[in-house]
Amino acid sequence: MSKDFDVAIVGGGMCGLACAIGLAKSGIKIAVFEAAAAFEQVGAGVGLGPNSLRALKGLGLFDAVLTKSDQPKPTTRLFAFVEGTGTHKQIFDYAESSGVKNCEGLGIYRPAFLDALMPLLDPTCISLNKRCTAIQELPSGRQLLHFSDGTTHETDLVIGADGIRSITRKKVMGDGNDCLGFSGTYAYRGLIPIEQLKAEGVQTPVETRPYCYVGLGKHIITFPIKGGTVLNVVAFDSSAHPGHLLPERPHPWVEIVSTKEIVGGWEGWGDEVQAIVSHLRNPSRWSIHTLHPPLKSYVRKRVVLVGDSAHAMLPHLGAGVGQGFEDVYVLCRLLSHQKTTKANLEAALAIYDELRVPRANMVLEQSINMGKIYENYGPGHYDVEDIRRHIKGMWEPVWHHDLEAEVDGAIRRFEMEKV
Structure with a gap:
């Protein structure tokens, strides 16, 4: 010493x-x-x-x-941003942003x-x-x-x-x-074989890079793992408590929930989002806290x-x-x-x-x-x-x-x- x-x-x-x-x-x-x-x-x-x-x-x-x-x-691995609703057109590609080095x-x-x-x-x-x-x-x-x-x-x-x-x-x-408080946001996490999503008609090349599906009160982050064969999905839902820090939630902060819960939360979003959330089997729901x-x-x-x-x-x-x-x-x-x-x-x-x-x-x-x-x-x-x-x-x-x-x-x- x-x-x-x-x-x-x-x-x-x-x-x-x-x-x-x-x-x-x-x-x-x-x-x-x-x-x-x-x-x-x-x-x-x-x-x-x-x-x-x-x-x-x-x-x-x-x-x-x-x-x-x-x-x-x-x-x-820079994000591309697409609409969560409609035809999921691309909104912004961070790789094309000036000054990214x-x-x-x-x-x-x-x-x-x-x-x-x-x-x-x-x-x-x-x-x-x-x-x-x-x-x-x-x-x-x-x-x-x-x-x-x-x-x-x-x-x-x-x-x-x-x-x-x-x-x-x-x-x-x-x-x-x-x-310490609850951010009002729940994050649903899960993994999906990408071939299943392609079979469902997902056209966005989610196997190549991270994507963010944006919308009102919710957004979904995806990024490929295991050589582009599996999609890591995090679906965020803040719609019930937008912009409010709430008291700390009781434990557990991480719970396994049904696919039905998450599918219901994204009703009305585009076909790709529907395919993604419907293929999340027993996703974990995280209560996101912050300081x-x-x-x-x-x-x-x-x-x-x-x-x-x-x-x-x-x-x-x-x-x-x-x-x-x-x-x-x-x-x-x-x-x-x-x-x-x-x-x-x-x-x-x-x-x-x-x-x-x-x-x-x-x-x-x-x-x-x-x-x-x-x-x-x-x-x-x-x-x-x-x-x-x-x-x-x-x-x-x-x-x-x-x-x-x-x-x-x-x-x-x-x-x-x-x-």
């Missing part, structure tokens, strides 16, 4: 494990506490944009992740991502069945984690990577409202948030996981810096907060805006030109942010400060 402080990471998901590996490589003693009894072998697919891949490369994790992806290398991305399932990272981490650092229930600051300034099994763990720094229902966020925000208004700080003394704990956002930009990896990259750069010691941990965390809050919160707000755009197309609302104007350029601020240069500048300022 090359540092005089140790770190406890609450949560062993994608961001938690990435952070653990990044810190351990730098000689920082780490302990990871995961609430589940085992790393889950279920989960949705995630899309990693150019900014996500740069962060993973900076952490030294990209090659391992690539080996577990369905893709042999990153590719450009260096936008290669990667798709991977969460379990595959975890499988890629696990061999890179000493298994003795990981404790399963450890659900954190509270964090207590000791007179020494150290933090005491309390777990549901009655055990405790003392550490210098707590990193909260415990997701949208974060206990560490409650510590950062205090006893007030932690801003809004965004947190003003991700740090409180020696407790710091990353990923969904800090800025759980709607999936409409496909950018939530990427912002988590950016968090991890910045935090690992700061904590592993030769000047960072136990004495100035809070100064390093203040820089993290300075960099990450405006950046991630901007993406959070844009993810909300994007969903409203997708679901505002139709008579009396957006027309084709409106949709094109609103969508064009939405992803570039996410993809092309120079995070490395931003961190380099912050570290130079850090080096000039007195310890």
